[in-house]
Amino acid sequence: MARRRKGRAVSGWLVVDKPAGITSTAVVNKVRWAFDAQKAGHAGTLDPDATGVLAVALGEATKTVPYITDALKAYDFTVRFGAATKTDDAEGEVTKTSDLRPSDAQIVEALQGFVGEIEQVPPAFSAVKVDGERAYALARAGEETELAARPLWVESLLLTDRPDADHAQLEMVCGKGGYVRSIARDLGEALGCHGHVLRLRRTWSGPFVAEDGIGLQVLDDEAKSPDLDRFLRPLEEGLADLPQVTCPDASLAKLRNGNPAMVIVPGGTQIDYGDEVWASHEGRAVAVGRLMGGEIHPARVFVNG
Template identity: 75%
Template sequence: MGRKKGRDISGWLVVDKPAGMTSTSVVNKVRWALDAKKAGHAGTLDPEATGVLAVALGEATKTVPWITDALKAYRFTVRLGQRTNTDDAEGEILDTSDLRPTDAQIKEALHGFVGEIQQVPPQFSAVRVDGERAYKRARDGETMDLVARPLWVEELLLVDRPDADHVELDMVCGKGGYVRSIARDLGEVLGCHGHVLKLRRIWSGPFEASDGLSIDQIDALAKSPELDAHLLPLETGLADLPELRCTAEGAARLRNGNPGMVIPSEAEYGDEAWASFEGRAVAVGVYKGGELHPSRVFLQG
């Protein structure tokens, strides 16, 4: 077996993704620029969307599920009066309407999209239908009955109304949310149709777009110690979980996949938590009676 080339580096690089680039392309660019053996991202952004894309490297890829589960914030512009087949500006216009709701009507309608809602993904989405991606079937002209799925929406606010045709919204939501579905469904509730014109992810869990590097910066700093200096530690990806410190003996047991002794903290019996030794993450697991029972172990040099 040929070994995968690259450095064994672990951590997070926050990228401010430009429009017109896929999330996978960003990961590949980061992997190349850091000469990293392993990389992945936490939460896909549509190619035309911009904003925070957190790229995990090495052992940090094991923390991706907690960033995927974390709350995220989006700022997006809805174009009223037009429904498209993709629910964004890239698609073909299917229906139009001359009706334009007032700001008060929009604010009233937004209440229905807060809390635990049911959301049908866009036809052009990465949801699997009989083992195939929905967007592949949609491209072939097929219309699918996609199953509604739950989404937690923490808040959805009207922040600007530049003109009758456009409304700017801020949304904070949990995992698996489609902003394009919000735009489409809001348009239907208001009786005027709608699609996403512009979308930016402002933050994702502990990661902020304002701290992100541009692709130009990554290119300029590629293969240099300066780029390494922008890496955030693996532990950043565990910010939402309680931390339990462990002894050298506990750390050794955890690294071998066995329950290890931890020093009690704010974690309660049965909580998911992470154990650290000398400030470095050793494992994530379930806290029970003074021990952490590991589900994932980190091998940090």
Template identity: 70%
Template sequence: MGRKRKGRAISGWLLVDKPAGVTSTSVVNKVRWALQAQKAGHAGTLDPAATGLLAVALGEATKTVPYITDALKCYRFRVRLGQSTTTDDAEGTVLDSSDLRPSDDEIAAALGAFRGDIAQVPPQFSAVKVEGERAYDIARAGEEMDLAARALWVEKLDMLARPDPDHVDLEMVCGKGGYVRSIARDLGAALGCLGHVAWLRREWSGPFDASEGLSMEQIDAMAHSPELDSHIRPLELGLADLPELPATPEGAARLRNGNPGMVLASGVDYGAEAWASLDGHAVAVGRYKAGELHPSRVFVVS
């Protein structure tokens, strides 16, 4: 018999407005402690220096994390023009500098090359794996790597402000796997002036918004209390981008056992990914085929 997991079997989402200077993992650990939760994870790492939305999944909601990481995300960030750094942000050592400062019109024109389907090389200091090792571990050892370019969808990249000649504030909406630091680095290179991220904030991701997130101080103050529980969002929010198919009671019972179950479909294509619900609660995620959902993930919520 397996050992019983310690903590409370709670499921759902807690939204956190992450401060600068802490890792995403430390935020998850704090939330898990504050809620005494058995299981917790997050939907998309933020660098320690970054702020903004970190969506923490609890219990069965961890099964919906891939759908949030695949969703569009919005970042606001400031690019420091005239300097490149080892980490492509303000945490790194300055590698090179330039006295050239592009005009607002030149910046706006250069942004067009970073919209749509683009190829992006991750920063040397990133979590990308290279022959089983994290790139940041290799970079810290002083070694340089040829990292492969990765495809990225950039739906929006606009200039918000130009506080001074050395800085430009941008907003980007992009898909999965985007590195804002790479955008700053490559924009600086395209403009001929170099660049790196001065600060970065994630405003929203999928259905979740940073404005609804709790601060670390609020989490501390409400720890181990029903008040913090009241901020937990339903796990079903993690499935917002998938069609919902109501299951029959018999179908839900079969789905909970990992078998195909009958659902009521309307306008869902054969083979499409969807989630089945009973009385509004998620039962399973899977593929719709001829009146049944064939489950790939089953939710076990008491």
């Protein structure tokens, strides 16, 4: 007999406005504890000193995590010019310095080279794995590692403020796997003055925005209370970027058992053969899968859908 999970079978998304000084994993653990949830996970790590949107999925919503992880995200951050650091942020040891400071026009021109499909080398202190080990663990041990460049889609990268010659405030919208610290590092190199991240905030991630997030104090104050559930958002919000089809009554049992079944495509909706979609019944998610010949072939089925 399978061991029963401890905790409540609660499902949904919680948007946390993460403060600085705590890891993403620690936030997820706190959320799981506060809700007494059986299962929890997050969609996109934030550095410990970063703030902003950390979308935490509970229960069945964890099945929608990949769709938020793959969604566009926006970051507001400040670059400090004149110094490169080992960690590419203000916490690391300074490795290079420069007295050169770029003009606003030079920054704007340089930013154009970081928009679109770019290649980005992750920071040495990152969670990227090298021969099975985390890069940050190797870096802390003093080992030199050469990380491979990775493709990144940058939708936009704008200069939004220039408080003084030493600092520039930027806003970036990018896809999965973007490292803001790498952007700051590479921008400083492109400008010939070195640079690192001084402050970083994720303002939105897919459908979730920082202004809707709750703080950790709320979790502490209302932990284990039924009132905390009012902050949960439907798991269906994690599927916002996928086309929605409708599961008729006759197909419900088949889909819930993981079998292909006929669905109804809303009029005017353009869905190509083989596209990934999600099926709903009375507004609740039933399954995610590929639409082929009027049938959805499920890859994920929602138990409480």
